[in-house]
Amino acid sequence: MKEENIICIACPLGCNLQIIRNRSSIIIKGNRCKKGEDYAIREVTNPTRILTTTVKINNSFLNRLPVRTNKPIPKDKIFKCMELINSIEIDAPVKIGDVILKKTLGLNVDVVASRSMKKV
Amino acid sequence: MLEYDIVVIGGGQAGLAAAIEAKKNGIDSIIIIERDKELGGILQQCIHNGFGVHEFGEELTGTEYAERFIDQVNTYDIECKLVTMVLRITNKKIVEVVNSEDGYMCIKAKSIILAMGCRERTRGAIIIPGTRPSGIFTAGAAQRIINMEGYLIGKKVFILGSGDIGLIMARRLTLEGAKVLGVAEILEYSSGLSRNIVQCLDDFNIPLLLGHTVTSILGKDRIEGVVVAKVDKNRKPIKESEKIYECDTLLLSVGLIPENELSKDVKIRIDSNTGGPIVNQIMETSINGIFACGNVVHVHDLADYVSEESKRAGRNAAKYVKGEIKNSKNVIGIISGKGIRYVVPHYIGVDDIEEYIDLFMRVDRVYENIRLSVISEAEILKEVFRKRVCPGEMQKIKLPLFHFKDRKISSIKIEVREGG
Ligand SMILES: Cc1cc2nc3c(=O)[nH]c(=O)nc-3n(C[C@H](O)[C@H](O)[C@H](O)COP(=O)(O)OP(=O)(O)OC[C@H]3O[C@@H](n4cnc5c(N)ncnc54)[C@H](O)[C@@H]3O)c2cc1C
Ligand code: SF4
Numbered sequence: 001m002k003e004e005n006i007i008c009i010a011c012p013l014g015c016n017l018q019i020i021r022n023r024s025s026i027i028i029k030g031n032r033c034k035k036g037e038d039y040a041i042r043e044v045t046n047p048t049r050i051l052t053t054t055v056k057i058n059n060s061f062l063n064r065l066p067v068r069t070n071k072p073i074p075k076d077k078i079f080k081c082m083e084l085i086n087s088i089e090i091d092a093p094v095k096i097g098d099v100i101l102k103k104t105l106g107l108n109v110d111v112v113a114s115r116s117m118k119k120v
Numbered sequence: 121m122l123e124y125d126i127v128v129i130g131g132g133q134a135g136l137a138a139a140i141e142a143k144k145n146g147i148d149s150i151i152i153i154e155r156d157k158e159l160g161g162i163l164q165q166c167i168h169n170g171f172g173v174h175e176f177g178e179e180l181t182g183t184e185y186a187e188r189f190i191d192q193v194n195t196y197d198i199e200c201k202l203v204t205m206v207l208r209i210t211n212k213k214i215v216e217v218v219n220s221e222d223g224y225m226c227i228k229a230k231s232i233i234l235a236m237g238c239r240e241r242t243r244g245a246i247i248i249p250g251t252r253p254s255g256i257f258t259a260g261a262a263q264r265i266i267n268m269e270g271y272l273i274g275k276k277v278f279i280l281g282s283g284d285i286g287l288i289m290a291r292r293l294t295l296e297g298a299k300v301l302g303v304a305e306i307l308e309y310s311s312g313l314s315r316n317i318v319q320c321l322d323d324f325n326i327p328l329l330l331g332h333t334v335t336s337i338l339g340k341d342r343i344e345g346v347v348v349a350k351v352d353k354n355r356k357p358i359k360e361s362e363k364i365y366e367c368d369t370l371l372l373s374v375g376l377i378p379e380n381e382l383s384k385d386v387k388i389r390i391d392s393n394t395g396g397p398i399v400n401q402i403m404e405t406s407i408n409g410i411f412a413c414g415n416v417v418h419v420h421d422l423a424d425y426v427s428e429e430s431k432r433a434g435r436n437a438a439k440y441v442k443g444e445i446k447n448s449k450n451v452i453g454i455i456s457g458k459g460i461r462y463v464v465p466h467y468i469g470v471d472d473i474e475e476y477i478d479l480f481m482r483v484d485r486v487y488e489n490i491r492l493s494v495i496s497e498a499e500i501l502k503e504v505f506r507k508r509v510c511p512g513e514m515q516k517i518k519l520p521l522f523h524f525k526d527r528k529i530s531s532i533k534i535e536v537r538e539g540g
Contacts, residue, residue, distance in 0.1 A: 007314045011173035012422050014314035016507055030507070035173075049319065050169045052181055053295060054267055061157065063270035066167035066183045075323065082295050096187050114167065115183035 010039040019044055048072035052114065055085055055100060059119055060092035066114045067100050073109050080105055092119040125149040125441045127215045127229040129206045129382065132161020133423055134414020134430040135235035136189040141434030142233075143196045147441055151227070152193070152200040153217055159193065159200060160186035161237055162415075163423065165264045168288050170315070174424040185423055206236075209386050211407055231437040234383060234397070234405070234412040235430065238376040238419055240285075248280075250337035253344075259285040259373035263292070272296055274369025278346050279303040280334045282310035282317075284421060284512075286373025291320035300324070301365050304332040304348050306355055309486045311375070311512040313421060333357060337370065346370055376419045383412070393462040394418040400451070401465045401477045403433035404440075408447055411437045418464050418480070421514055425480065436472070446471040452529050457495070459483055459536025461511065468532075470524055479517045483536060486510045491537045492517060496529045509536075 002021040007014050008031060017040045020027040028040045042048055050072050054064035073081060081104060090100060094113045101111035125147050128135045131154030139152050158164065163171070166182025173179050176188070193200065204219040215227040240258040255274060257265070262273050263285060275298050279286045282305035290300045303321065308331050310317055321328050331350055335357045338345040350361035378396040380388075389398045389406035396417040397405040403413050413433035414426045439445050452468040463481040479494070487509050494502045494517060501523050509515060517534070 007318050009315035009319050011179065012170050012313050012315060014513065016314075049323070050179070051295075052168050053292075054167060054270065056270065062268050064266075064268060066181060066267065068167075068169060068181055078295070086296075096184065114181040115164075115187055 004044070006040065006043060008036040008039050010035040042072075047075045049075055049078060051078055051081055051111075053082060053085055055111075056089040057094070057117060058089060058091045060094075060117045061120045062117065065090065065092075065094055065100075065117055067111050068114045069104065069109050070112050071109045073104075073107055077105060077107065081111075085111060092117050121214075121226050121228050123149075123228045124151045125230045126151075126233060126437050127213075127227055127231075128152045128233045128235055129209070129215070130154065130161065130235035130237055130414075130416070131156070131159040131200060131202070132235060132237050132414065133163055133186065133189065133426045134237070134416070134433075135161070135233065136186075136193055137427045137430035138233045138235060138411070138413055138434035138437070139198050140189065140192050140196060141431040142438045143198055143434075145435050145438035147438045150198050152198060153204050153206050153215070154200060154202050155205040157203055159190050159202070162260070165260070165267050166288075167267050168292075171423045174422075175427055182423070189427075206382060209382055209410075211386055213409060230441045231409045231411065233433055233437050234410065234416050235414050236379040236382065236416045238378045238415040240372075241375045241377060242372065248334055248337055250347075251340060253337065253339040253342050255339070255343035255368055256337070256370045256372065259283070259289045259371045260376075262289055262371055266292060266296065272298065274298060274367070276301060276367040277369040277371060278334070278348075278365050278367045279371045279373060280346075281305065281373035281375070282312050282328060282330075283373040283375055284312040284316050286371060287312045287316040287320040289371055289373070290326050291324060294324045294326065298369075300326045301367055302327045302329050302348070304329045304334060306331070306333045306351055309510055309512075313512060314510075334370070335362060338364070342368060343370055344368070376415065378416050378418065380416060383416070386410075388412075391462065391466060393456075394464065396464075398466045399464065400467050400469045400472070401432075402436035402439075402445070402469065402472050402474075403429060403465070404436065404445070404447075404469075408445075409437075409440050411440075418462065421512065425514065425516070428478065429480070432474075432478075448472075452524065453531035454479070455531055455533040456481070457533040457535030459485075459487065459490075460534050463534055468524070473521050473524060475521050477519045477521075479519060479534065481515050481517070481534060482511050483509045483515065484511065487536055487538065489538075492534065493537050494519060494532055494534050496532045501532065503537075 163186035171185040349357040413430040
């Protein structure tokens with residue numbers, strides 16, 4: 001049996017989770033909700049993160065449009081994904097949720113706009 | 121003179137949530153005054169996720185969270201004046217504003233909701249000796265420059281202070297290709313959320329130097345480095361431990377202060393611990409009919425808590441306009457006991473209690489395995505167990521109405537009880 005303590009990052013409450021691993025099972029304690037359990041299991045099997053950043057936008061009142069991955073991506077793909085996002089430019093107007101990059105890096109994940117931005 | 125039932129000052133999360141709730145409670149004549157070009161406040165520069173898990177049941181970015189509320193403001197057809205600055209309010213509830221279109225204007229309100237948010241402490245507020253070269257930013261200003269204006273502020277960065285904005289910026293700068301050398305925190309614990317230490321520092325192997333501070337800044341025109349030292353238990357730097365970090369940028373993430381020039385001007389009573397107005401459970405300040413909510417009252421780490429508190433302010437401002445607030449002399453004081461730095465609200469107006477009361481508080485240091493106890497005289501009204509609490513994470517306790525009904529309580533005290 002192996003015990004490990006991690007902090008849940010699935011929401012800002014940041015519960016302290018204990019992960020107890022047997023040969024055949026993983027037991028999670030200390031989570032205040034189901035999300036915590038899912039997070040802990042992912043963290044010890046295939047750690048992922050939502051990536052949030054910005055992309056260059058033309059003809060709006062701001063220079064950058066905030067974007068995010070619509071699902072978490074593997075941690076080791078974060079910098080590759082940043083490179084890709086930094087290589088593109090888009091034009092206003094944009095609506096929140098618009099897909100900016102489809103099936104990013106061959107993953108089943110899209111990069112989407114995280115706010116609307118008018119054309120000016 | 122223009123007249124409105126409710127004037128909301130500030131169109132950030134707090135102002136939006138309060139205005140929507142006042143509208144839902146039957147008030148049509150509402151105006152939001154915002155000095156920026158758009159609504160949303162600080163959320164518009166928060167491109168990171170972690171908002172709304174409790175309000176919406178999903179993890180949104182700050183911008184997504186703001187847009188949901190702005191959409192509601194539009195759906196409910198609530199009037200807004202942007203690029204308009206509130207200069208002064210009077211105790212007769214006249215709001216003096218200025219903008220480039222209408223010039224100077226006075227607006228008469230039946231009720232005012234203060235939602236001006238907070239501002240960042242600057243280098244002046246912490247005093248570091250050394251030169252004054254360029255390349256020194258507050259973390260929030262850096263966040264705005266990078267996320268909205270789209271400029272990278274430096275390549276080798278050191279961060280002083282482990283507040284959430286600093287942690288979030290450590291990750292942001294790293295993603296954009298800068299090297300973050302370290303984050304120094306003078307205390308023995310971080311003032312940021314644990315989740316941000318994990319996903320902003322640990323994920324990128326950025327060292328967190330607890331019990332350290334910047335003792336001097338090097339460089340003439342542009343910053344060339346900082347001197348970092350360990351501190352002793354009186355927070356005095358230890359000379360022998362000094363180490364130079366070569367960097368072109370220093371970020372300061374040393375805390376936020378509620379923005380209360382307007383409140384102080386009209387002599388609203390301010391709590392020196394929070395830096396914000398003294399309020400009761402319906403978020404009414406020491407002037408009847410003037411309410412306050414969000415970061416202007418006390419600095420919040422969770423947008424959901426801001427929304428909750430602001431809905432309460434909006435709902436009760438609506439009641440005030442309709443003449444339904446009793447404001448009787450029947451009040452219960454709230455005392456911050458052992459281990460508690462502050463509690464909001466500061467007192468309870470018994471005859472205006474809704475179904476329950478939310479107490480928000482911060483502890484004065486890190487504790488493990490404690491109970492937060494709400495006590496009246498010797499009786500324990502409520503107790504909650506916490507495995508770990510730290511000043512960076514606001515605590516909330518819900519107290520139902522039955523605790524107060526038909527009882528003579530003059531004050532309640534909240535304290536930290538150690539030992540199981
Ligand atoms: C950098 C940062 C990161 C955060 N990260 C998270 C997170 O990850 N998760 C989470 O849940 N919460 C987070 N929070 C907390 C939460 O989002 C904020 O506390 C909340 O949005 C504050 O809302 P507010 O309306 O009180 O203040 P603000 O958003 O600051 O709004 C105040 C508004 O009032 C306006 N104003 C001020 N004075 C005047 C005047 N005289 N006249 C006219 N207008 C005026 C300002 O322009 C501003 O728009 C974060 C906060 C900050 C600062
Ligand atoms: S376990 Fe649930 S409540 Fe606790 S931090 Fe994770 S998501 Fe939040």
